[in-house]
Structures are given as C-alpha cells and as structure tokens.
Amino acid sequence: MFGLNEKLKTKRVILASQSPRRKELLSSIVSDFEICPAYGDEIIPVGTTPMFVTVVLAEQKCQEVVGRLSPDENTVVIACDTAVICDNKIFGKPKNKLDAERMLRELSGKTHFVSSGLCVYYNGKYHKHMETSSVTFSELTETDIKEYVDSGEPMDKAGAYGIQGLGGLMVRKIVGDYYTIVGLPVNSLCQMLRSIL
Numbered sequence: 001m002f003g004l005n006e007k008l009k010t011k012r013v014i015l016a017s018q019s020p021r022r023k024e025l026l027s028s029i030v031s032d033f034e035i036c037p038a039y040g041d042e043i044i045p046v047g048t049t050p051m052f053v054t055v056v057l058a059e060q061k062c063q064e065v066v067g068r069l070s071p072d073e074n075t076v077v078i079a080c081d082t083a084v085i086c087d088n089k090i091f092g093k094p095k096n097k098l099d100a101e102r103m104l105r106e107l108s109g110k111t112h113f114v115s116s117g118l119c120v121y122y123n124g125k126y127h128k129h130m131e132t133s134s135v136t137f138s139e140l141t142e143t144d145i146k147e148y149v150d151s152g153e154p155m156d157k158a159g160a161y162g163i164q165g166l167g168g169l170m171v172r173k174i175v176g177d178y179y180t181i182v183g184l185p186v187n188s189l190c191q192m193l194r195s196i197l
Contacts, residue, residue, distance in 0.1 A: 004029055004030065004190060004193055004194065004197075005029065005030055005031055007193075007197050008029070008030040008032075008033075008076065008193070008197075009030075009031075009032065010074065011074050011075065011076050011197075012034070012071070012072075012074055012075045012076070013030050013032070013033035013034070013075075013076045013078070014033065014034045014035075014036050014065065014069070014071070014075065014076065014077045014078065015033055015034070015035055015036070015078050016036060016037060016038045016061045016062055016064075016065040016077055016078065016079035017035070017037055017038075017061070017079065017080060018035060018037040019183055021162075021164065021182055021183045021184070022080060022183055022184045023035065025179060025182065025183070025184040025186050026078065026184065026186075026189075028186060029186060029189065029190060029193070036065050036068075036069065036077075037065075038060070038061035038062075038064040038065050038079065039064065040060060040061070040064035042057050042060065043060065044056060044057070050083070050085045050088055050089065050090045050115075051085060051113070051115050051130075051132065052115075052117075052130065053081075053083055053090060053115075053117075054080075054081040054082060054083050054115045054116055054117030054130060055081075055117035055118075055119070055128050055129075055130045056117070057081035057117065058079045058080050058081040058117035058118055058119040058128070059079070059117075059119040059126060059128055061079035061080075061081065061119070062077055062078075062079035062119040062120070062121050062126060063121075063126070065077050065079065066121050071121070073123050073124075075121075075122070076120065076121070076122050076193070076196075076197075077120070077121040077122075078118070078119075078120050078189065079118070079119045079120075079121075080116055080117065080118050080119075080183065080184050080185075081116070081117045082114065082115070082116045082117075082158050082180075082181075082183045083114070083115050083158055083159075084103075084107075084112055084113075084114055084158045084159025085112060085113045085114070085115060086106060086107055086110060086112035086113075086159075087106070087110075091103050091106075091107075091112075091158060091159040091160070092158055093155070093156060093157060093158055093160075094154060094155060094160045097149050097150075097155075099160070100149045100154045100155060100160040101145050101146065101149055101160075103154075103159060103160040104140060104145045104148065104149070104154070104160055104161065104170075105140070105145060107137050107140075107159065107160075107161070108137055108138075108139055108140040108145075109137060109138065109139040109140070110136070110137060111134055111135065111136040111137075111173075112134070112135055112136075112137075112159070113132055113133070113134050113135070114132065114133050114134075114135055114158075114159070114180060114181045115130060115131070115132045115180075116130070116131050116132075116180045116181075116183065116184065116185050117129070117130045118130070118131070118185065118188060118189055118192065120189070120192050120193065120196060122196050122197070123196075125196075127192055127195075127196055129185075129188050129192055131176070131177055131180040131185040131188045132176060132180065133174055133175060133176025133177050133178070133180045133181050134174065134175045134176060135163070135171055135173075135174050135181060136171070136172045136173040136174070137170050137171060137172060138170055138171075138172045140170060144170070148161070148166060148167070148170070151166055153165050153166050153167060154167070158183075162182075163178070163181045163182060164182050
C-alpha cells in the first residue's frame with residue numbers, strides 16, 4: 001500500500017474529476033497525476049437501485065474519459081461518484097439555497113447512507129467497486145440549517161453537507177470509511193490498484 005506511489009510513478013495517472021476533495025485525497029496515494037473531468041451526460045439505467053447508482057456513474061465517467069483520451073497500456077484512469085441516500089432517495093448537489101435547506105431538514109436526526117462508486121481503467125479493463133458508510137445527524141434547528149447554508153459550504157456537495165468542514169459539526173455518528181463520505185474511498189482504491197498493477 002505504501003509503495004504504490006513508486007509503482008504509479010511509471011504510469012500516467014488520470015483523475016476523472018475536478019473535485020478538490022478527490023484531488024487532495026488522491027495526492028496521498030500518488031504524487032503526480034493529471035486532472036481530466038468527465039463531461040458526458042449521466043444516464044441511470046431503469047431499475048438501478050439508489051445504492052448502486054454511484055458505480056454506474058463512476059463507470060460512465062471513466063469510459064467517457066478513456067474514450068476521449070485513447071490511453072496506452074501505461075495509463076491509469078480513476079473515476080469516482082458519491083451519493084447521499086436517505087429513505088431510498090438520492091440526494092445530489094443542491095440546486096440552490098432552498099434546496100440545500102430542504103435536504104438538511106430531511107437528514108436532520110436521521111441515519112443516512114453515503115455510497116462512493118469507484119471505477120479504474122488499466123490496460124484495457126475496467127475494475128469497479130462500491131463502498132458505503134452510514135452517517136447519523138443530530139437534530140438540527142432551523143437556525144442551524146440557515147446558518148450552515150449561508151456559509152456557502154453545502155452548495156457543491158452531495159446531500160448539501162461536507163463532513164470534512166463545518167458540516168462535520170452536524171454529524172453525531174458514522175459507521176464505515178470516513179473517506180467514502182468525503183468522496184474518495186482511499187483504502188478501497190489502494191486495494192484495487194495493488195491488485196490491478
């Protein structure tokens with residue numbers, strides 16, 4: 001696991017995301033990589049359960065970037081998608097402040113799930129994995145919700161909160177991998193890369 005950086009130094013590593021959180025987390029695994037976000041439409045096949053949507057979308061992102069770049073046998077493309085799931089509904093990024101407030105009211109006092117789907121392309125093959133953690137929020141007052149939304153932090157985050165920032169103050173308990181909730185399950189990614197390379 002700790003020698004992965006040396007192995008990856010001989011590869012062209014591409015992160016199919018412009019998320020600053022994923023960029024920061026990937027830098028703990030490999031020191032040199034490129035950012036190449038996917039731009040294709042997200043298409044969720046009929047019948048896909050909310051929990052597995054992230055794997056489907058991560059694979060789509062990976063395929064779109066691979067198709068655009070035509071990578072050689074030394075290229076590794078890493079894609080990830082993260083979703084917040086509560087009461088069997090997917091909570092994406094809020095459209096506006098009112099949408100963020102609505103999401104936070106629904107998450108208040110409940111346990112929800114955060115799913116991160118991974119897809120890694122290497123040497124002509126796609127490798128997929130999904131990691132899920134549960135998060136329990138404290139009961140939030142209307143003041144809590146409005147003050148947090150006014151901070152601006154929720155607006156680019158699935159479920160309208162970031163556990164690594166102010167949003168962590170609302171979290172009473174987590175079960176599972178913290179980095180899955182942040183947006184890139186680094187342990188799972190390390191295990192995948194070790195088995196692939």
